[in-house]
Amino acid sequence: MRKKVIAGNWKMNMLPDAAIRFIDELTPMVKNTENEVVLCVPYTDLFYSLLAAQNTNIKIGAQNMHWEESGAYTGEVSAKMLKSIGVEYVIIGHSERRQYFAETDETVNKKIKAAFANELKPIVCVGETLEQRESGDALNVITMQTQKALEGLTEEQVANTIIAYEPIWAIGTGKTATSEDANEAIKAIRNKISDLYGQNTSNRIIIQYGGSVKSTNAKELFEMSDIDGGLVGGASLKAEEFAKIVNYN
Ligand code: 13P
Numbered sequence: 001m002r003k004k005v006i007a008g009n010w011k012m013n014m015l016p017d018a019a020i021r022f023i024d025e026l027t028p029m030v031k032n033t034e035n036e037v038v039l040c041v042p043y044t045d046l047f048y049s050l051l052a053a054q055n056t057n058i059k060i061g062a063q064n065m066h067w068e069e070s071g072a073y074t075g076e077v078s079a080k081m082l083k084s085i086g087v088e089y090v091i092i093g094h095s096e097r098r099q100y101f102a103e104t105d106e107t108v109n110k111k112i113k114a115a116f117a118n119e120l121k122p123i124v125c126v127g128e129t130l131e132q133r134e135s136g137d138a139l140n141v142i143t144m145q146t147q148k149a150l151e152g153l154t155e156e157q158v159a160n161t162i163i164a165y166e167p168i169w170a171i172g173t174g175k176t177a178t179s180e181d182a183n184e185a186i187k188a189i190r191n192k193i194s195d196l197y198g199q200n201t202s203n204r205i206i207i208q209y210g211g212s213v214k215s216t217n218a219k220e221l222f223e224m225s226d227i228d229g230g231l232v233g234g235a236s237l238k239a240e241e242f243a244k245i246v247n248y249n
Pocket of ligand 1: 009094166170171172173174210211212213231232233234235
């Protein structure tokens, strides 16, 4: 049985004092869950969040990183730097980074390799635009993104990657993919991984859904056969709402 991983993506929100208050509030509400609880916070909240989450079951992640270990890359943060303070997860290739910051399948692939080299767990985002969905191209787009993201990884590394299927048209719009459509897309990703890395790997890899997940739709989505939890944006900014999503079962 694959574990459910419920990750919050705070995006560019929350000052350190709010982050600490959030974690203090969330801790008792999620302490009994069997699901993996992750908060991906802005760089400026990482250290405070790690301290606040000490001795809890809440894991802390970053939202991006550079693939080089160090060097003349003004403004960038490396996997090694994240690891050095105790970060465990990192989101790679979020559609907002692909759209606004020129992230490509190639940079995503380099970042995943750097994450593994530094023992960080990558949460890799794939997803189609509305236009691609309407033209019937969605499954092709997301399976190609997955293939390119994972190129050159070992079976073991692929099994330890988390993929987040986030249809771009469902992000921050209040429009959620139907649980059937989300499950179909995630099955297509899993089948692709089976073709490339074998069935054992595809049975192990965790694939989340993201895009307007909230407490009222989490259960229906996360109980589908192939959906292993969620990557939650807006609804992860209120501790009580996020706790309800974590405790959906
Ligand atoms: P929303 O949950 O706000 O739609 O955002 C989803 C997302 O982009 C998570 O990474």
